[in-house]
Amino acid sequence: EVQLVQSGTDVKKPGESLKISCKGSGYSFTTYWIGWVRQMPGKGLEWMGIIYPGDSDTRYSPSFQGQVTISADKSISTAYLQWRSLKASDTAMYYCARLGIPGITVAAFDYWGQGSLVTVSS
Amino acid sequence: EIVLTQSPATLSLSPGERGTLSCGASQSVGSSYVAWYQQKPGLAPRLLIYDAASRATGIPDRFSGSGSGANFTLTISRLEPEDFAVYYCQHYGSSPFTFGPGTKVDVK
Numbered sequence: 001e002v003q004l005v006q007s008g009t010d011v012k013k014p015g016e017s018l019k020i021s022c023k024g025s026g027y028s029f030t031t032y033w034i035g036w037v038r039q040m041p042g043k044g045l046e047w048m049g050i051i052y053p054g055d056s057d058t059r060y061s062p063s064f065q066g067q068v069t070i071s072a073d074k075s076i077s078t079a080y081l082q083w084r085s086l087k088a089s090d091t092a093m094y095y096c097a098r099l100g101i102p103g104i105t106v107a108a109f110d111y112w113g114q115g116s117l118v119t120v121s122s
Numbered sequence: 123e124i125v126l127t128q129s130p131a132t133l134s135l136s137p138g139e140r141g142t143l144s145c146g147a148s149q150s151v152g153s154s155y156v157a158w159y160q161q162k163p164g165l166a167p168r169l170l171i172y173d174a175a176s177r178a179t180g181i182p183d184r185f186s187g188s189g190s191g192a193n194f195t196l197t198i199s200r201l202e203p204e205d206f207a208v209y210y211c212q213h214y215g216s217s218p219f220t221f222g223p224g225t226k227v228d229v230k
Contacts, residue, residue, distance in 0.1 A: 108157035
């Protein structure tokens with residue numbers, strides 16, 4: 001069974017750093033792109049970027065380029081989303097999701113993690 | 123960047139009625155690389171339709187997708203109580219693979 005299990009809730013202060021995780025299981029982690037999606041409170045879905053764990057090839061949305069870092073550790077089948085300096089506007093639910101066809105980006109997100117809630121408040 | 127719009131923003135229907143949701147793109151989406159997702163409160167989105175018209179695994183056949191170019195439609199033939207939710211379209215033809223703003227289907 002394909003599963004993406006995300007790290008839990010984080011409460012941080014502005015300026016702090018954070019790295020959240022998404023562990024894949026039940027499939028070949030290195031051969032499917034993994035993406036991150038932001039959902040701010042009461043709002044819609046925003047595509048942040050994707051990574052290919054096999055070689056760490058990464059694509060970012062221009063809206064998120066330079067604001068976050070997407071990475072992966074294929075040895076432990078885990079993808080990450082990282083901030084160096086959080087802002088209150090980073091408060092949101094963050095989902096990881098798998099692109100549904102191995103090796104290519106032209107695919108929908110077929111499996112989703114349960115979400116990681118990040119709250120940034122002084 | 124391709125911008126997606128969805129209409130209507132809210133669709134008020136009764137169980138058993140037919141729902142038609144629209145998704146428009148600011149430019150043609152290559153090879154109909156459009157997906158539809160359903161999201162219920164407190165849950166992650168769920169893939170319904172991919173490649174504009176293909177149902178994902180386990181999705182009931184009352185959900186159907188159509189369209190090409192820059193105009194796409196999700197149709198729910200007869201609404202069941204569990205179908206009241208928010209629906210998002212997404213394109214994946216060229217990065218960034220943006221989402222539409224969503225259509226909320228609620229109970230009339």
